[in-house]
Amino acid sequence: MLGEFRLWPRAASTVAEKVDTLYLFEVAVTVFFTILICALVIGMGVIYRKGSRAARANPPTSKWLEAIWATVPLVLVMVMFAWGAAVFYEIKTVPDGAMKIDVVGKQWMWKLQHANGKREINELHVPVGRPVVLRMISDDVIHDFYVPAFRVKQDVVPGRYSQLWFEATEPGTYHLFCAEYCGTEHAQMIGKVVVMEERAFAEWLSGTSSDDPPAVAGEKLFERMRCGTCHKQGPGGRGPSLVGIAGKPVPLKGGGSVLADANYIRESIVRPQARIVAGYQPLMPAYPQLTTEELNQLVAYIESLGAPGDGDAGRSDTGPSTPVEDATPPDENEAPSTEGENE
Amino acid sequence: MIDVARKERNYVDADYSVWSWFLTTDHKRVAILYLISITVFFMLGGAAAVLFRLELMTPQPDFVIPETYNKLFTLHGILMVFFYLIPSIPAVLGNFLLPLMIGAKDVAFPKLNLASWYVYMVGGVLTVAAIVFGGVDTGWTFYTPYSSTYGNSAVLLAGLGVFVVGFSSILTGINFLATIHTMRAPGLTWFRLPLFVWAHYATSLIIILGTPVVSITVLLVAVERLFGVGIFDPTLGGDPLLFQHLFWFYSHPAVYIMILPSMGVISEIIACFARKKVFGYHFIAFSSLAIALLGFLVWGHHMYVSGQSMYAGFVFSFLTMLVGVPSAIKVFNWTATLYKGQVSWTTPMMYALGFIGLFTIGGLTGLFLATLGIDVHVHDTYFVVAHFHYIMVGGASMGYLGGLHFWWPKMTGKMYPETWGRFSAIVVFVGFNLTFFPQFLLGYMGMPRRYHMYPEEFQVLNVMSTAGASIMGVGYLLPLGYLLWSLWYGKNATSNPWDARGLEWTIESPPTPHNFHEKPVVTTEVYDYDPEQPLPPPSERVVSPAESETETVQ
Ligand SMILES: [Cu+2]
Ligand SMILES: [Cu+2]
Numbered sequence: 061m062l063g064e065f066r067l068w069p070r071a072a073s074t075v076a077e078k079v080d081t082l083y084l085f086e087v088a089v090t091v092f093f094t095i096l097i098c099a100l101v102i103g104m105g106v107i108y109r110k111g112s113r114a115a116r117a118n119p120p121t122s123k124w125l126e127a128i129w130a131t132v133p134l135v136l137v138m139v140m141f142a143w144g145a146a147v148f149y150e151i152k153t154v155p156d157g158a159m160k161i162d163v164v165g166k167q168w169m170w171k172l173q174h175a176n177g178k179r180e181i182n183e184l185h186v187p188v189g190r191p192v193v194l195r196m197i198s199d200d201v202i203h204d205f206y207v208p209a210f211r212v213k214q215d216v217v218p219g220r221y222s223q224l225w226f227e228a229t230e231p232g233t234y235h236l237f238c239a240e241y242c243g244t245e246h247a248q249m250i251g252k253v254v255v256m257e258e259r260a261f262a263e264w265l266s267g268t269s270s271d272d273p274p275a276v277a278g279e280k281l282f283e284r285m286r287c288g289t290c291h292k293q294g295p296g297g298r299g300p301s302l303v304g305i306a307g308k309p310v311p312l313k314g315g316g317s318v319l320a321d322a323n324y325i326r327e328s329i330v331r332p333q334a335r336i337v338a339g340y341q342p343l344m345p346a347y348p349q350l351t352t353e354e355l356n357q358l359v360a361y362i363e364s365l366g367a368p369g370d371g372d373a374g375r376s377d378t379g380p381s382t383p384v385e386d387a388t389p390p391d392e393n394e395a396p397s398t399e400g401e402n403e
Numbered sequence: 404m405i406d407v408a409r410k411e412r413n414y415v416d417a418d419y420s421v422w423s424w425f426l427t428t429d430h431k432r433v434a435i436l437y438l439i440s441i442t443v444f445f446m447l448g449g450a451a452a453v454l455f456r457l458e459l460m461t462p463q464p465d466f467v468i469p470e471t472y473n474k475l476f477t478l479h480g481i482l483m484v485f486f487y488l489i490p491s492i493p494a495v496l497g498n499f500l501l502p503l504m505i506g507a508k509d510v511a512f513p514k515l516n517l518a519s520w521y522v523y524m525v526g527g528v529l530t531v532a533a534i535v536f537g538g539v540d541t542g543w544t545f546y547t548p549y550s551s552t553y554g555n556s557a558v559l560l561a562g563l564g565v566f567v568v569g570f571s572s573i574l575t576g577i578n579f580l581a582t583i584h585t586m587r588a589p590g591l592t593w594f595r596l597p598l599f600v601w602a603h604y605a606t607s608l609i610i611i612l613g614t615p616v617v618s619i620t621v622l623l624v625a626v627e628r629l630f631g632v633g634i635f636d637p638t639l640g641g642d643p644l645l646f647q648h649l650f651w652f653y654s655h656p657a658v659y660i661m662i663l664p665s666m667g668v669i670s671e672i673i674a675c676f677a678r679k680k681v682f683g684y685h686f687i688a689f690s691s692l693a694i695a696l697l698g699f700l701v702w703g704h705h706m707y708v709s710g711q712s713m714y715a716g717f718v719f720s721f722l723t724m725l726v727g728v729p730s731a732i733k734v735f736n737w738t739a740t741l742y743k744g745q746v747s748w749t750t751p752m753m754y755a756l757g758f759i760g761l762f763t764i765g766g767l768t769g770l771f772l773a774t775l776g777i778d779v780h781v782h783d784t785y786f787v788v789a790h791f792h793y794i795m796v797g798g799a800s801m802g803y804l805g806g807l808h809f810w811w812p813k814m815t816g817k818m819y820p821e822t823w824g825r826f827s828a829i830v831v832f833v834g835f836n837l838t839f840f841p842q843f844l845l846g847y848m849g850m851p852r853r854y855h856m857y858p859e860e861f862q863v864l865n866v867m868s869t870a871g872a873s874i875m876g877v878g879y880l881l882p883l884g885y886l887l888w889s890l891w892y893g894k895n896a897t898s899n900p901w902d903a904r905g906l907e908w909t910i911e912s913p914p915t916p917h918n919f920h921e922k923p924v925v926t927t928e929v930y931d932y933d934p935e936q937p938l939p940p941p942s943e944r945v946v947s948p949a950e951s952e953t954e955t956v957q
Contacts, residue, residue: 079780090768110745144776219642
């Protein structure tokens, strides 16, 4: 159970064991040096206590000794640095084809939305054995999405997207904490991550949901806000065509270019004047009335617009729906166990 | 010379009027003013800790409401960092001893010195008022946009308090640098300076270079709040991470402002009670400077998961690891000083040896946090809380208490009761470990910091921690009691009860207002101890009744 007394956290992601191994290495170094220093201090404090008979002639000089105890720590910390950097690289590098989930943090709850539109609050269901990437943004102050059993956390910042990925390895229910202090109910901004077998997850995900996928909702919003009056599918509009811009460099007025990632697209809508596309006038009005979630939807829609000429934009096959629909109807109907490891 | 000494009153007896204290320019009296006020702030901050540790005995929020809990840890953090840890050793021991150690009659700018105390008090009163009456709940880190947009307006007042108190540090830092540069006695070359002086030199550099940054940051928060200029608030086009960069650019070096002076104290104590020159004197002296400068290049290790780029993470991790090396060498050097020494387990020595053990653990666990792959998991958990308490309480505070005992005879002319001293050092040590060791385990299990309630599985360790905190509380109250007691009932100390080296021990205890009767000339090397010559027995540390009678005759 979640509430059981333990001295070691459960390990339930692909990186968890790597973090633990590195941690144990540093624990070993720490224990070794702590015992060494304490033994030396107490030992010499006793042997050379005031008035003891121990010989005190010719104390050593410092040069060669200091060289040794400068080198040993240097080597050790360099090992720690390199090893830690390697693990960090893995934690930071999102694998291709990861399943996308949107996360909005706000005082004091987590709102999550799957790519097929299904929403959750303070609870996240994910399949075991498939990389999941969270695109996170805050509605107000800084929060932090933290799942101890996965050994990962990432700050959730207002005004910009951050991402966090993991691949769960053990079905079970795990703590989800907000790790960045965010005000009165910070300690209640908690929830759980439910890791399910693939099939059970597919069934869960296809359950009733009245929400459009974010990209579809974004397309509707795009029409409702009349963005299309300036942004045509092809050239010739007052604004640039948005088809196929996502993930490509955009030339800017005054030289230079910028990669059109989610943060740039979001900024272009929230503060159009911040960076102007080369060859266009700063005509675009700002849209302060759009909520964090609506902005997420617009960004998802623009990202889903394929390369120029792809035609039917907005209903692209990004997201996890394909494998989920492929899954055979569940016969075993495995409910997620709440026990991660059976210890 | 002795005759002259007997005729002149010491700095305490020189004048008893209230204004002689409040308008004093004597560095020793300023130190005492600081001692008293720092103790008050420390007790306030400690009381807040007691309250929230009580709340954490149970997983449910039952003792205080969440708002109160958040204000309590904010009060605790702000008071302990800005009003206790940063000023404690420099403003109390440094002010008192620095001029004595270099053979000067005062600091370079005595009036600025007094001004710094007033500035400190104004900052302190503003801050406490803001937190207690206004209810500041941002934590001592004041992260934006919570502090700038969401927290209530008392945040500004608390920020103003921190802003003001920064100037008192700056005044002290400038004073120390000028004093060390210009007022050393003839013959007192740089490499004859006690390591305590070196440590304060490095600390003053950090204070002068770093404190203005935090002041500017607080100003920027004020500008944003008052005039709506977008600096940190993303809805105004600002960048919330900018605040973290600026904040840690000061606050990481501030860690060294807290620990370097303590390292200076430890060097003095160990040399005296091992009767040996500190091993690797030059290295320790220079490493203080190296740490001071490198310390400015590692702030990003607080931001590995903030959204800072991965490559920035690599650079900051690498540099942070490098800072670990001189700290490790220092620990080895202190330990090696004991070898073939003549070790006396006095109270200050017990604090110093306790410091070595706790600082070792604190430093090594700092490497966990510098390691990118581990920090992602333990950042903002109790692991961090445990780590910095090992450095701040186990390191900085142990040094402060050790130093207070070591120089108590010099400052007050009285001996503290040795048995009580040793007893309380052990109580502090045991209580400290019981409080903070379980927090490493809690942190690795994933308990986030600043939670007033938590899942049940964390309770056992939290109860241990609270139990330890109450033991530690007793350990801190004991010295308060017996040190005060000693002022009236303690035996009169001789001018050099520890048979220690250093100019401060060549003058009376307590010193006269002008410290030295004639300008001292230094001809010996620093820490000129002889391991064959043990510490004088307790009976020789105090003035015998017959002597003391003649000595008190005015
Ligand atoms: Cu939070
Ligand atoms: Cu730091």
